[in-house]
Amino acid sequence: MAAIEAEGLRKEYGDVIALDGVDLRAEEGSVLGVLGPNGAGKTTTVRILTTLLRPDGGSARVHGLDVVRDAARLRGEIGLTGQNAAVDEALTGQENLILFGRLYGLRRGAAKERAGELLERFALSAAASRLVGTYSGGMRRRLDLAAALVARPPVLFLDEPTTGLDPRSRISLWETIEARVAAGTTVLLTTQYLDEAERLADRIVVIDHGKVIAEGTGAELKDRVGGDRLEIELGDLGQVGAASAALAELAIAPTTLHDGILRVAVAPADGTLVQALRRLDAAGVAVDDLSLHRPTLDDVFLTLTGHSAQDAAADAEEDA
Amino acid sequence: MSAVGDALLMAQRNLRRIPRNPDLLVGVTFQPVMFVVLFTYVFGGAIKTPGFDYIDFFLPGIVIQMISFTGYATALGISDDLRKGLIDRFRSLPMSRSAVLAGRTLSDVGMNVIALATMLICGFVVGFGFNSTPGKIAAGVGLVLLFGYAMSWVYCFVGLIASSPESASAMITVVIFPLSFVSSAYVPTDSMPKVLRAIANANPITTIVDALRSLWVGTPAGTDIAFAVLWCVGIIAVFSVLATAKYRSTVAR
Numbered sequence: 001m002a003a004i005e006a007e008g009l010r011k012e013y014g015d016v017i018a019l020d021g022v023d024l025r026a027e028e029g030s031v032l033g034v035l036g037p038n039g040a041g042k043t044t045t046v047r048i049l050t051t052l053l054r055p056d057g058g059s060a061r062v063h064g065l066d067v068v069r070d071a072a073r074l075r076g077e078i079g080l081t082g083q084n085a086a087v088d089e090a091l092t093g094q095e096n097l098i099l100f101g102r103l104y105g106l107r108r109g110a111a112k113e114r115a116g117e118l119l120e121r122f123a124l125s126a127a128a129s130r131l132v133g134t135y136s137g138g139m140r141r142r143l144d145l146a147a148a149l150v151a152r153p154p155v156l157f158l159d160e161p162t163t164g165l166d167p168r169s170r171i172s173l174w175e176t177i178e179a180r181v182a183a184g185t186t187v188l189l190t191t192q193y194l195d196e197a198e199r200l201a202d203r204i205v206v207i208d209h210g211k212v213i214a215e216g217t218g219a220e221l222k223d224r225v226g227g228d229r230l231e232i233e234l235g236d237l238g239q240v241g242a243a244s245a246a247l248a249e250l251a252i253a254p255t256t257l258h259d260g261i262l263r264v265a266v267a268p269a270d271g272t273l274v275q276a277l278r279r280l281d282a283a284g285v286a287v288d289d290l291s292l293h294r295p296t297l298d299d300v301f302l303t304l305t306g307h308s309a310q311d312a313a314a315d316a317e318e319d320a
Numbered sequence: 321m322s323a324v325g326d327a328l329l330m331a332q333r334n335l336r337r338i339p340r341n342p343d344l345l346v347g348v349t350f351q352p353v354m355f356v357v358l359f360t361y362v363f364g365g366a367i368k369t370p371g372f373d374y375i376d377f378f379l380p381g382i383v384i385q386m387i388s389f390t391g392y393a394t395a396l397g398i399s400d401d402l403r404k405g406l407i408d409r410f411r412s413l414p415m416s417r418s419a420v421l422a423g424r425t426l427s428d429v430g431m432n433v434i435a436l437a438t439m440l441i442c443g444f445v446v447g448f449g450f451n452s453t454p455g456k457i458a459a460g461v462g463l464v465l466l467f468g469y470a471m472s473w474v475y476c477f478v479g480l481i482a483s484s485p486e487s488a489s490a491m492i493t494v495v496i497f498p499l500s501f502v503s504s505a506y507v508p509t510d511s512m513p514k515v516l517r518a519i520a521n522a523n524p525i526t527t528i529v530d531a532l533r534s535l536w537v538g539t540p541a542g543t544d545i546a547f548a549v550l551w552c553v554g555i556i557a558v559f560s561v562l563a564t565a566k567y568r569s570t571v572a573r
Contacts, residue, residue: 050412076414086405090337102329103415131340147409 003028003063003155003186004049010057011044011210018044020210021058026188026203028154031181033201034190035297041210042190043083046159049188050080063155063186076104079148079156083163085140086147089133093124093143096132097150104151111150118146122176138169145176156180158189162196174199194297204297206304214304218297225295225303227252230264230276235286246283247276266292323416330423334397335430344393348431352386352439359506360446367507372537376451379443380460380532381505384525386439387468388500390431391475394424395488398479402570421563425472432468436461451538460535463548467528470552473559480566504529524551 004026011019019041026032034042047053049062051071060067065074087096094115101111119128122142132140141161148156158177162170177200181187191197197204198218206214206221214221230250234243243262244255250272253265266272273292280287338344359382360375369377401407401420410420440448450457475492482488502516503509503525509517520526531548534541 047408052408052411072414075412078412080409080412082405082408084405086409088333088406089404090340091333095336099329099333100409100413103326103410103413103419105414 001028002026002061003030004032004060004188005062006045006049006058006060008058009045009048009055009060011041011048011053012056017210019048019055022207022210022212024060024188024205024212026186028186029181029184030202031177031187031189031200033197033204034188034207035192035194035197035204035301036190036207037192040207042207043159044210045207046080046082046157046188046190050078050157051075076151077153077155079151079153081141081144081148081156081158081161083160085137085144087132087140087143090131092129092131093119093135093139094128096143097146100147101150106151114150118149122146138165138172141165141169141173142176145173149180153185155186156188158187160190160192162191162193170196194301198297206301208305214300221297221300222295225299227265227295228268228272229293229295230266230272231289231291231293232262232264232276232280232287233260233289234262235288239285242283243280243285246279246285250276250279268294323418323422326416326419327422327426330419331426331430332423334394334424334427338431344431347393348390348435349438352382352435353442355382355386356439356442356446363506368511369508372539373447375443375446375448376537377533378506379439379448380536381503381529383436383439383464384467384529384532385500385505386435387432387464388471388496388525389492390435390468391428391472392489392492393431394428394472395475395479395482395492396485398424398476399482399485399488402480403484407567407570417568418564421473421476421560421567424476425469428472428475429465429469432465436464450536452536456535459545460532463528463532463535463545463552466549466552470555470559473556473563476563477559477566480563480570499523500525524548524555527551 002025004024006022006024009019009022010017022041022045024032024034024045034045036042044053048055049060049067051067051074054068062074063077065077067074088099091099097115097118098108098111101114102108106114119125122145124139124142124146127135127139132143135143145158145161148158161177162173165173174196177187177189187200189197189200201218203215203217204221205212214224230247232243234240237260240257240262247255247264250266251264252267255262255264257263264276273290277287277290280290338348356379359378364374364378367374398407401410407420411417452460478488478491482491502520503523504520505525509520509526512520527544528548528551530539531541531544533539534544
């Protein structure tokens with residue numbers, strides 16, 4: 001059963017088309033990654049699905065409830081973590097969670113108990129009675145996520161949950177999200193980080209300029225790029241010809257040389273690296289470094305849109 | 321899920337921050353004291369208020385002016401909540417849709433009670449005395465709180481339409497600051513140049529200050545009391561609708 005279903009979502013701001021017919025579907029208990037650069041329409045999609053914004057066209061149901069007609073009931077079934085850590089800095093961590101719990105309709109005692117559980121689980125017990133204004137970025141994000149989980153919502157929306165976090169905090173947040181999913185929660189996660197989508201999402205939709213431009217599992221999207229990539233740093237660039245010749249039998253596309261690195265597209269197969277090294281050695285080519293790269297989602301983005309995700313993000317920021 | 325319960329929770333949230341935030345605390349305690357003392361001793365001797373001790377004439381004015389600014393914190397607070405995404409979170413919760421603004425205006429009533437008590441005590445110390453009946457004094461207190469409640473809705477609206485706390489602050493300085501001074505709060509409007517006098521006489525703050533003066537120190541009231549209440553009710557009616565509509569459609573920045 002689909003926990004999140006959207007068909008033809010449209011949203012316009014004056015002349016700007018933020019969403020141009022977005023279709024989404026996430027099965028219950030799965031993680032849907034929505035991947036795209038800044039300004040692609042990810043946040044607008046989340047706002048519509050969490051009842052914050054009315055779509056100009058199309059329809060969506062979350063947990064079987066229509067996001068427009070059943071908005072009031074739906075709010076009790078979802079948790080939202082936005083791009084900013086939306087917690088009150090002038091309250092303590094515990095006060096924040098109790099406030100949100102009570103606004104979800106829990107009684108005082110139940111809200112307090114739930115706050116305690118969540119603070120414990122998110123390793124914030126020691127900081128429970130400190131003002132959130134004194135928390136580090138990672139602690140705020142954890143509290144923000146805890147706030148979204150107060151009512152044990154069956155569907156969780158995470159809008160760029162790790163933007164601006166240090167690597168350690170990111171990994172710890174990923175583990176928390178994975179634990180929620182293991183407990184049966186459906187998650188929609190937006191991100192501009194390709195590794196984040198790969199790690200967490202069962203299925204990924206790629207959005208650019210308000211449209212879904214690709215959809216599939218991480219592996220399916222990678223297949224679109226085709227093949228793995230050998231990267232060889234030669235000791236002597238005079239040997240480029242010899243190296244290309246030695247690897248000709250492995251290559252599935254013409255080799256390229258860029259910034260002193262020879263790139264050879266190869267079919268995905270076991271033992272490619274060893275074979276390549278043997279052939280180069282037999283041809284007497286001196287190799288400084290040799291590595292095999294699986295395509296990343298950045299490669300996918302480049303293939304799909306003709307520009308890299310980072311470039312698109314930079315464009316979007318210039319437009320803004 | 322009750323609208324009243326949610327509003328009280330939100331009001332509690334706002335009141336909790338007062339003792340933790342020196343700016344807010346100074347706004348409702350030190351600032352009123354400073355104004356009463358400063359205006360009484362620095363300007364008091366220079367301004368002629370025929371038939372009245374200056375402090376008796378002046379205190380109702382300072383009370384209304386101070387109260388017209390208490391909501392400042394509400395405008396900045398709402399603007400800050402918007403910027404930090406808290407309004408988004410509240411709007412995504414299964415809580416009453418009116419609770420965020422109702423909570424703000426409710427906690428402002430609490431702030432106004434503190435500010436008013438501070439000013440009255442300070443006023444008594446520097447020589448202020450009521451010249452009225454207990455009923456009229458109480459009616460005056462009611463008018464002050466009603467006016468404060470009306471201003472709260474104005475500040476809610478300002479907080480929602482401002483693009484940042486800084487711009488909310490600028491709007492207040494440009495609109496409300498002059499409005500509170502070009503009035504009968506500190507000087508009789510007769511002493512002003514013609515154009516200013518016309519503005520001051522049309523200014524609701526003048527009407528409300530005159531009504532309060534009449535209730536507390538027995539100046540002639542005329543129609544001021546009825547119009548003062550009408551102004552307050554009118555402001556509440558218009559700005560509660562505007563602010564609520566804006567809140568429903570607003571999105572985080």
